[in-house]
Amino acid sequence: MWHFSHFSFFSFCCLYIFLVIIPHQKGSNIAATSVDIINQTCKTCADESYTVDYIFCLTSLQVIPVSHVTNLHGLALIAMELALRNATNTVSGIKKSLNGTAFDPFALACLENCLELYSGSVRTIVDSIGAFVSEHYVIAKVWLSTVMEAVATCEEGFAEKKGEVPPLTKENYDLFQLCNIALCIIHLLTPPLPP
Numbered sequence: 001m002w003h004f005s006h007f008s009f010f011s012f013c014c015l016y017i018f019l020v021i022i023p024h025q026k027g028s029n030i031a032a033t034s035v036d037i038i039n040q041t042c043k044t045c046a047d048e049s050y051t052v053d054y055i056f057c058l059t060s061l062q063v064i065p066v067s068h069v070t071n072l073h074g075l076a077l078i079a080m081e082l083a084l085r086n087a088t089n090t091v092s093g094i095k096k097s098l099n100g101t102a103f104d105p106f107a108l109a110c111l112e113n114c115l116e117l118y119s120g121s122v123r124t125i126v127d128s129i130g131a132f133v134s135e136h137y138v139i140a141k142v143w144l145s146t147v148m149e150a151v152a153t154c155e156e157g158f159a160e161k162k163g164e165v166p167p168l169t170k171e172n173y174d175l176f177q178l179c180n181i182a183l184c185i186i187h188l189l190t191p192p193l194p195p
């Protein structure tokens with residue numbers, strides 16, 4: 001099948017594809033690559049940003065089917081989709097708790113403010129995904145930072161009154177982390193500025 005007498009650049013490429021690329025496309029190797037890429041990306045992000053929690057990053061990105069993670073681009077999308085799901089769940093969680101238990105007026109006002117912040121964040125994350133897929137990475141990063149500021153504002157609201165137990169600390173932390181991870185991955189994808 002191989003005519004080495006006709007060896008050319010073209011056949012060299014074919015050979016390269018058969019020997020090097022195709023073996024790496026096999027299922028088992030995709031799984032191994034995915035674990036590696038998640039592990040390495042989380043490590044890099046935790047090293048670069050002291051606010052990224054390596055274990056959180058690892059455990060949240062590992063829930064997705066490994067076959068879906070093939071590169072950094074896919075990983076960034078997944079992080080943003082996790083953030084979107086998170087924010088959407090929190091919006092319904094806040095609505096439910098506003099409906100049920102009685103809150104003191106201060107906590108009620110805080111929760112309503114958080115509801116507004118989270119509803120805005122859902123739209124902002126959607127915008128961020130849109131910016132990312134159209135390769136407007138800088139804009140995507142700005143939107144993600146906006147969401148991180150929003151959850152910080154939500155958390156700080158409750159701190160204004162002594163003794164108030166902030167009810168959304170875990171939700172705020174989770175969304176902050178997911179956006180932070182997405183931000184870091186997009187940052188890794190951003191080509192450096194020309195000198």
Ligand SMILES: *[C@@H]1O[C@H](CO)[C@@H](O)[C@H](O)[C@H]1NC(C)=O
Binds near residue numbers: 036039040
């Ligand atoms: C991630 O990589 C580190 C260092 O290479 C290794 O010790 C660790 O077992 C890996 N963890 C997973 C979940 O693959």
Ligand SMILES: *[C@@H]1O[C@H](CO)[C@@H](O)[C@H](O)[C@H]1NC(C)=O
Binds near residue numbers: 086089171
């Ligand atoms: C948010 O994401 C984290 C990590 O993926 C998860 O543990 C948590 O349950 C999610 N929270 C909501 C409200 O969806």
Ligand SMILES: *[C@@H]1O[C@H](CO)[C@@H](O)[C@H](O)[C@H]1NC(C)=O
Binds near residue numbers: 095096
């Ligand atoms: C709020 O309570 C009302 C009546 O108990 C119910 O019909 C409604 O579905 C609830 N809304 C949410 C968001 O849980």
